[in-house]
Amino acid sequence: EADIYQTPRYLVIGTGKKITLECSQTMGHDKMYWYQQDPGMELHLIHYSYGVNSTEKGDLSSESTVSRIRTEHFPLTLESARPSHTSQYLCASSEGGGGETQYFGPGTRLLVL
Amino acid sequence: RKEVEQDPGPFNVPEGATVAFNCTYSNSASQSFFWYRQDCRKEPKLLMSVYSSGNEDGRFTAQLNRASQYISLLIRDSKLSDSATYLCVVNKYGNKLVFGAGTILRVKS
Numbered sequence: 001e002a003d004i005y006q007t008p009r010y011l012v013i014g015t016g017k018k019i020t021l022e023c024s025q026t027m028g029h030d031k032m033y034w035y036q037q038d039p040g041m042e043l044h045l046i047h048y049s050y051g052v053n054s055t056e057k058g059d060l061s062s063e064s065t066v067s068r069i070r071t072e073h074f075p076l077t078l079e080s081a082r083p084s085h086t087s088q089y090l091c092a093s094s095e096g097g098g099g100e101t102q103y104f105g106p107g108t109r110l111l112v113l
Numbered sequence: 114r115k116e117v118e119q120d121p122g123p124f125n126v127p128e129g130a131t132v133a134f135n136c137t138y139s140n141s142a143s144q145s146f147f148w149y150r151q152d153c154r155k156e157p158k159l160l161m162s163v164y165s166s167g168n169e170d171g172r173f174t175a176q177l178n179r180a181s182q183y184i185s186l187l188i189r190d191s192k193l194s195d196s197a198t199y200l201c202v203v204n205k206y207g208n209k210l211v212f213g214a215g216t217i218l219r220v221k222s
Contacts (some may be wrong), residue, residue, distance in 0.1 A: 031208050042117075042200075042214040043157070058209075090156055094208055101147070102210060104156035
């Protein structure tokens with residue numbers, strides 16, 4: 001089992017609120033990722049990090065931001081939540097190099113009212 | 114055109130059946146290929162990597178055809194517990210992965 005954790009697992013929040021989705025891994029992986037997945041649809045990469053102080057935007061444009069101050073921690077923040085942000089957010093990590101397995105956390109299901 | 118295309122299914126099969134899923138990818142420079150499994154409302158988990166020579170893991174066999182940019186997954190002797198969505202995954206560059214939308218498998222007794 002992968003040691004990657006996400007909190008909260010479920011979040012219902014009103015429009016305009018600031019939210020932070022937490023992701024932590026205890027495997028010492030350098031590379032971490034955030035994906036967004038709507039029901040029945042494919043995962044889309046929204047952010048990734050190749051190490052501390054490194055963050056990049058993914059293929060799907062997102063209003064969220066991320067930070068990587070510690071290797072094990074990769075939080076995602078939405079400054080002002082909107083109903084269009086309703087989705088499942090999945091965090092993943094991998095060791096390094098090219099093409100290794102990505103291990104996923106259990107996800108956060110976000111509902112913005 | 115999507116970078117990774119899969120037949121969405123669902124594939125409804127009886128226990129014990131053999132079922133095959135196909136996937137095509139558009140980026141000829143892709144070097145790494147995987148099948149992930151995703152249970153309903155759960156996170157994806159690696160099922161197996163796919164190698165050029167083809168590879169087998171128990172009841173699961175994966176094949177890669179680089180010339181046709183085509184990947185397959187064969188499941189023999191299907192079990193009820195195989196019911197899930199199977200995601201075809203291809204690396205873009207570096208560690209960035211592109212996920213297909215998945216093929217739904219339902220195994221029935």
